[in-house]
Amino acid sequence: MKGLHFSDVCVDYGTRSVLRGVGAAPLLPGTVTALVGPNAAGKSTLMRAIAGIVPIARGAIAVDGMRIEALRLRQRAQYVRYVPQTYATNARLSVYDAVHVAARAAAPDEAPRKIRLAVAETLARAGTAELSERLVCDLSGGQQQLVALAQGLVRAAPVLLLDEPTSALDLRNQLEALRLLREAATRDGITVAVAMHDLALAARHADRVILLSRGAIVADGSPDEVFSDPACGVAYGVAIAATRSASGSLHIEASLQ
Amino acid sequence: MSLAAQPPLAETRIAAAERRKGRILFGAAAIAVLLVLVDLGTGPGNVALRDVLRALANPGEVDIRLGVIVWDIRLPVALQASLLGAMLGLAGAQMQTILDNPLADPFTLGVSSAAGVGASVAIVTGLSLVPGTGPFLVSANAFVFAFGAALLVFFFSVARGATSETMILFGIALMFAFNALLAMLQYRASETQLVQIVFWMMGSLQRATPERLAAGFAILAAVGGVMWRRRWALTAMRFGDDRAASLGVDPRRLRLETLLLVAVLSATSVSYAGVIGFVGLVGPHIARLAVGEDQRWFAPLSAVCGAALLSAASIAAKSITPGVIYPIGIVTALVGVPVFLSIIGGKKSAAR
Numbered sequence: 001m002k003g004l005h006f007s008d009v010c011v012d013y014g015t016r017s018v019l020r021g022v023g024a025a026p027l028l029p030g031t032v033t034a035l036v037g038p039n040a041a042g043k044s045t046l047m048r049a050i051a052g053i054v055p056i057a058r059g060a061i062a063v064d065g066m067r068i069e070a071l072r073l074r075q076r077a078q079y080v081r082y083v084p085q086t087y088a089t090n091a092r093l094s095v096y097d098a099v100h101v102a103a104r105a106a107a108p109d110e111a112p113r114k115i116r117l118a119v120a121e122t123l124a125r126a127g128t129a130e131l132s133e134r135l136v137c138d139l140s141g142g143q144q145q146l147v148a149l150a151q152g153l154v155r156a157a158p159v160l161l162l163d164e165p166t167s168a169l170d171l172r173n174q175l176e177a178l179r180l181l182r183e184a185a186t187r188d189g190i191t192v193a194v195a196m197h198d199l200a201l202a203a204r205h206a207d208r209v210i211l212l213s214r215g216a217i218v219a220d221g222s223p224d225e226v227f228s229d230p231a232c233g234v235a236y237g238v239a240i241a242a243t244r245s246a247s248g249s250l251h252i253e254a255s256l257q
Numbered sequence: 258m259s260l261a262a263q264p265p266l267a268e269t270r271i272a273a274a275e276r277r278k279g280r281i282l283f284g285a286a287a288i289a290v291l292l293v294l295v296d297l298g299t300g301p302g303n304v305a306l307r308d309v310l311r312a313l314a315n316p317g318e319v320d321i322r323l324g325v326i327v328w329d330i331r332l333p334v335a336l337q338a339s340l341l342g343a344m345l346g347l348a349g350a351q352m353q354t355i356l357d358n359p360l361a362d363p364f365t366l367g368v369s370s371a372a373g374v375g376a377s378v379a380i381v382t383g384l385s386l387v388p389g390t391g392p393f394l395v396s397a398n399a400f401v402f403a404f405g406a407a408l409l410v411f412f413f414s415v416a417r418g419a420t421s422e423t424m425i426l427f428g429i430a431l432m433f434a435f436n437a438l439l440a441m442l443q444y445r446a447s448e449t450q451l452v453q454i455v456f457w458m459m460g461s462l463q464r465a466t467p468e469r470l471a472a473g474f475a476i477l478a479a480v481g482g483v484m485w486r487r488r489w490a491l492t493a494m495r496f497g498d499d500r501a502a503s504l505g506v507d508p509r510r511l512r513l514e515t516l517l518l519v520a521v522l523s524a525t526s527v528s529y530a531g532v533i534g535f536v537g538l539v540g541p542h543i544a545r546l547a548v549g550e551d552q553r554w555f556a557p558l559s560a561v562c563g564a565a566l567l568s569a570a571s572i573a574a575k576s577i578t579p580g581v582i583y584p585i586g587i588v589t590a591l592v593g594v595p596v597f598l599s600i601i602g603g604k605k606s607a608a609r
Contacts, residue, residue, distance in 0.1 A: 053502045077505030084499040090357075091495035092549045096271055098496070101551065105493040105504040116268065133274065135549065151500065 001065045003028040003191045004050070004080075004159045009059035011042075011049050018045045020215045023059070027191050027208070029158070032181055034206035035195040036226075038236050041212040043195040044085065047161040051082035063159050063191075077106050083152035085163040085195075087145040089136055095147055096132040099123055102151035115155070122154040126180060141168040149177055153184060159191045160184060166201070178205045203227060203242070203250040211235055223250055278554045281547050285561045289339065292568035296335040300575045300582070302326045333465035338571040338585070339564040340473045341462070341526045342536055346563020347477075348522040349537025350544065350556055351484060354491050355512045356414050359545070359600055360425050362537030363523035367431025368406045369534065372527035374435045375402025377442045377454045396528035403524035406431060407516045415509075457531040460586025462571055469529060476525050480518045481560070487511065488552035495550050533586045535593020536563050536570075542596060566592075 007023035019042045027033050035043045048054045050061055052073050061069040063079040071079075091098065100119045107115065123129045128146050131139065136147055145168045152160055162181070166174040182205065184190045196202045202209055202223065209226040211219040213235035219226045226232060227242035227250065241253045297313075298306030304326055312319045312327040319327075349362035363369045375398035383394070413427050443454055456464075484491065490506040498508040526533065540563030541555070548554040570588040577583060 048499070051503055053499055073502050073507045074505045077503065080503075082499070082503035084497070084503070086497060086499065089496050092545055093492070093495065093551055094274070094549065096274075097492075097549065097551045101489055101492040102500075102504055105489040105501070105506055108489055116271070120268065120271075133270065148496075148500070151496070151504075 001026055001062065003031075003064065004193070005060075005062045006046075006050060007060050009046065009049055009061065010057040011045050011054055012057050017057075018042050018215050019049065019056075021059075022046055022212070022215070022217055024210060024217055024220055027159075027193055029189045029191050030185050031207040032185050032192045032194065032205060033208045033210060034202035034223075035193055035210050035212060036197075036199060036202055037212035041235070042215040043212055044163050045215075046212065047082055047163055047193070047195060048084075050159070051080050051161060052076040053082065077157065079157055080159045080161065081106070081152050081157040083148050083160070083162040083165055085167065087148040087168065088141060089144060091136050093136050094133050095128055095136055095139070095150075096123065098136050098147050099128075099150045099154050103154045106157070107155055110155070118155050122150050125183075126150040126153060127176065142170060142173060145169060146173065146177070149180070153180065156184060156188065156190055158189075159193070161193050161195075163195045164197065165194060166196075166198075174201070181205075199227065199240075199252045199254070203252050227252055278548045278551075282554060282558050282561065285547075285558055285565065289561050289565040289568065292565050292572065293335050293339050296338060296568045296571050297327065297331050299572050300331060301580055302330075304331075333467060333470060334462045335568065335571065336470055337462050337465040337473070337530065338567045340470060340477060341530055341533065342540070342564035342567025343560040344473070344477055344522045344526045344563070345533060345536040345567070346540030346544075347481060347484070347556060347560040348519045348526075349563070350541035350559035351491065351515050352519050352537070353541055354494055354550070354552075354555075355515045356410075356424065357495075357497075358424055359542065360422075360538070360597070361428075362535070362541075363403070363519065363526075364532065364534035365425055365538060365597070366406070366410045366428035367435060368403050368410065368520065368523050369527055369532045370432045370435040370439075371406030372399040372403035372524050373457050373532045374438050374442070375399040375524075376457050376528060376531075377439055377446075378402075380453045380457075381442045381446045381450050396524070399528040400520065400524035403527065404517065404520040406435075407520040407523075411513065411516050415512075456584075457527070458586075459584035460531040460533040460589070461584045462530050463582065464530070473525060473529060476521065477560075480522055481556070483518060484515070484552075484556055487515070488556065491515070491556075492550065492552045531584075531586060533567070533589055535589050535597065536566050538600075539563075539593055539596045540566055542600060 003026040005026040009019055009022045011019040037043055045054060049056050056069060060067060068076055068079050099122055103115045103119055123132050126146055126149060128150055131143060136144060149165055152162060166177050169177055181192050185192045206223060209223050210217055211226050211232055218231045218235055219229045227240060233240040238254045239257050243251050245251050297309045304323060308323055309327050312323050316324060316328060352361040353359050376395045379395040379398040414424060443451060446454060490511055493501040493504050493506050494508060501508050541559040543562045544555055544558035548558055570585055574583040574585050574588045
């Protein structure tokens with residue numbers, strides 16, 4: 001079975017259960033899935049559980065048919081790459097070195113020359129080539145987020161999970177970042193999942209939307225299906241109206257009830 | 258800045274940046290060696306540097322007095338300064354890396370004081386914490402205490418809400434606690450024991466032997482080797498636990514392993530020459546400014562800077578008052594405190 005498959009994933013923080021048996025149809029290679037839901041719905045926890053950063057109490061996680069939930073971080077990194085929401089860093093490393101170390105840490109046995117080529121290519125694709133000699137700690141928040149994105153893309157794993165990857169980006173870079181993710185999916189056949197707050201962005205850029213609320217999946221399908229599902233408004237506690245405009249783009253309007 | 262496609266980065270510029278870092282490392286190593294030579298040429302006994310070099314080059318052809326001064330007295334001390342400086346520099350660098358705190362070093366976090374107390378317990382009571390250590394009793398106790406303190410620091414650092422500043426406050430609290438324990442031991446110590454304890458707490462390079470030096474260099478090489486194998490993982494830690502974990506690094510395990518290695522380095526250093534503060538703070542600080550935090554350059558340069566600093570301190574200890582060799586720990590504290598304060602000040606102004 002290709003892609004990312006997870007079923008019955010449970011995560012507890014102490015006695016509080018954060019994910020309660022989360023499972024979905026496989027996320028397919030070459031597609032971009034948006035994970036949406038209100039704050040504390042469990043989006044980040046689900047990604048961190050898949051990446052192996054938080055332990056799961058129960059459940060199965062597989063990438064391309066290979067069960068990974070029991071793998072240690074070292075092996076798991078060969079299947080999943082996770083870009084957390086926190087992009088700010090005081091690391092005194094050049095942008096090039098930052099992306100380089102990501103590639104080296106993820107693939108310590110790869111030939112150095114191949115790594116360097118991959119780094120240069122990623123930097124160019126992510127539009128950070130001109131920053132490559134600047135120190136990461138001197139960059140703006142948005143630029144640091146681009147570096148985090150480049151760290152996720154360099155020598156990418158088959159599954160790429162990103163938590164709010166555009167939160168600090170300006171309008172243009174938001175669109176460019178989403179284009180990059182789309183390109184990673186279509187060109188490299190990567191399974192991409194992105195946690196998002198901006199439903200309009202999700203509607204426009206995702207093939208599939210998974211809506212989480214209170215640690216469970218409450219809607220799953222195409223953007224049209226999920227955003228016109230009443231469960232969506234219920235989850236957020238707002239009224240949501242999804243309409244297709246004449247040009248065919250999905251328009252989302254949210255208002256307080 | 259835009260995300261539009263750009264031509265691939267010229268590899269030559271990256272190669273040039275790496276060559277520059279290599280040159281800095283090489284230059285610093287040359288300075289460190291030079292300082293060892295100057296250190297050899299400094300001290301009581303009125304021996305000029307030229308005679309020292311002559312005695313080093315042709316041990317058989319110089320008179321016995323010169324030979325003894327150079328080979329038996331000055332060389333072990335000078336090499337020990339270099340060795341312990343490198344150990345402390347490396348220990349500080351890795352502590353700062355895994356705790357994400359530029360103010361961390363074995364001294365500021367109380368690990369060195371703990372090792373000093375461990376040594377004093379052995380000196381005063383003869384009580385061993387590790388059975389069967391025999392002649393290594395003092396060193397073994399120092400290590401157990403150092404590692405215990407390192408673990409305390411570790412658990413405090415993983416506790417929620419521990420910022421760089423609170424970590425240092427925790428280290429100061431540890432230092433107070435260990436100083437109180439030390440005072441207790443001093444109170445019931447005999448006069449000879451007291452002299453030994455003072456030696457420990459002020460730091461002195463004067464008790465170097467070839468065997469201990471050889472063992473010390475072996476320890477440094479072994480620990481440095483393990484750290485070198487972890488260089489990518491350690492560099493990745495600079496981006497926080499989640500990002501490191503996503504790249505296949507187990508942050509908790511790496512942190513514990515590294516802390517163990519740091520404890521080995523600082524306990525060895527303390528068991529050789531007592532508490533020498535701030536070298537582990539200043540060495541990495543210079544290295545970070547010069548080459549950044551890529552472990553390929555940062556770790557070795559921190560060690561080299563530490564070695565150079567302690568050699569310089571050793572020279573100063575012998576030169577401030579002619580005929581008097583001050584305990585080395587006093588000198589490093591005098592140099593280290595202003596740097597420590599400047600890092601605190603720098604952090605404040607850089608805070609966003």
